[in-house]
Amino acid sequence: MVAKGLTDLDLADVFGVSIQRIKDLKAKDKAFLRAYLEGQDAADATVAQSLYQRAIGYSHPEEKVFCNADGAVTKVTVTKRYPPDAIACFFWLKNRRPLEWADRPKVDEMGNAEITIIVNELRRDDGKQVDE
DSSP: OGGGTOOHHHHHHHHTSOHHHHHHHHHHOHHHHHHHHHHHHHHHHHHHHHHHHHHHOEEEEEEEEEEOTTOOEEEEEEEEEEOOOHHHHHHHHHHHOHHHHSOEEEEOTTSOEEEEOOOOOOBOTTSOBOOO
16 A cells, blocks of 8 residues: 555554554564555555656546547547656755766855855757756
8 A cells, every 4th residue: 555655544444543553663664664664665655756757747548539620529649759858857856966967055155055056058869958
């Protein structure tokens, strides 16, 4: 259930126990904790894969349905494309390559901080720049 994204509160509802009981089980039952952590790892891996796909862009088949003036229905399979997403790229790189992509505070002589966000130019597979 944790692998499907359920929280401690959700688990408590499913099992009909208090959230404190879920916390106690994680603290005292090694098998429960192991299963819980494996579920979290699986959920995190699914989200990471989805973020990666969003960052690089992806496509999938999609069925479109058209109806003409006479009422005839035509179904056509097309390829739905999602271009790379600059924000997903930034989050991915910021967390995977923090030395190159992290926000860097800049403090002047008066102690005022300024955040500089480093973003490299993003390009699509065809060489065109990705616009946000």
